[in-house]
Structure formats: C-alpha cells, structure tokens
Amino acid sequence: MYTKQIRLPKKRVLFAWLLCLAVVLAAVVFRFEKGSSQATGNVSVTDSFSVADYVASFGVLTDAESLVIDEVIIPNEFNEVYESYNAVQKQQGFNLEEYKGCTLIRYTLKVNNYSDKSKEVFVEVMTYKQKVVAADIYCTDADGFIMALK
Numbered sequence: 196m197y198t199k200q201i202r203l204p205k206k207r208v209l210f211a212w213l214l215c216l217a218v219v220l221a222a223v224v225f226r227f228e229k230g231s232s233q234a235t236g237n238v239s240v241t242d243s244f245s246v247a248d249y250v251a252s253f254g255v256l257t258d259a260e261s262l263v264i265d266e267v268i269i270p271n272e273f274n275e276v277y278e279s280y281n282a283v284q285k286q287q288g289f290n291l292e293e294y295k296g297c298t299l300i301r302y303t304l305k306v307n308n309y310s311d312k313s314k315e316v317f318v319e320v321m322t323y324k325q326k327v328v329a330a331d332i333y334c335t336d337a338d339g340f341i342m343a344l345k
Contacts (some may be wrong), residue, residue: 240327246302246320249327253344254308255318261305267321269294280341284329287345291329299323306332318344 240246248259269291270277281291299321309316315333321329330344 233246237267240320240322240325241304246303246322249320250318250330250344252306255306255332255344256308257318258307259304261303263303265301267299269297269299271296282329283341283343287330287343289327289329294323294328297323299328305317320344329333 231342240249244259247259250257271298273281273292273295284291300323303317303319306316306318309332312319314336316332316334318332319330320327331341332344333339333341
C-alpha cells in the first residue's frame, strides 16, 4: 500500500476554510433575501415604466408626463392621518408599520381613465429597495378620496 503525506501551511488551510465559509454564507443570505420578497408577494419596480406597468395591471392608465418622484420618510410614530392611511394599505396586504423610520421612494402619476373626468385623480406607488410597499388612488378635490389600488 502506498500513501503520501501532504503538508499544507496552517495559514493556507485557514484562508481556504474562511473563503468556503464566506461563499456558503453569501449563498444563504442571497437565497433568503430572494425567497422572502417572493413569499410576501411584493412586486419589484426599478423605474417609472415598471411603476406604470404595475398600476396598469390593475386597470389604471396613467399619463407618463405627469410623473413626480420624491422621497417620503415614514415617521417612527403614526398619528391619526398615518393610521388611517395605513388602514387603506392593510386592505390590500401592505403594512407601513414595517417601514417606520425608513425613507421610501414615491412615484405619483395622473390617472387618465377615471370615470369622473371633472376630477383630477392620481395614483401613487411607494417603494422600499425597489419593492412596492404601498399603493393608492386619490383625489385632491374638496370632496376628495383615497382608496386602495387593489
């Protein structure tokens, strides 16, 4: 029987072991993040065109030239207004309580196909890390409204 002994420096073995551990950890983290976004049903949007496509999937046609993009910081404590707004979001499976203190990107577009043409109606979609976390349709008239997109 023939055997051969291989001697490796301890530093190389440690480096190889740490490299393997880092690769496995990165794979687990990537898989967890990918799986969690799919499990919650969040839709990914990366630009104004994907936002328009997202709202169009609910039958809402928008005017691309009216697009306004801004940032919204969700407060750490909700007042009455945020509580009622979050109630609208909860109707469609969103919950802004998970994003308290976070900065969201808000896309606002004018709705072209609202039945009452005398009213100016808008749709807004809020995203966090390119995932839709809130969406609604609203009117700013004196007798305005806010309602769930879904």
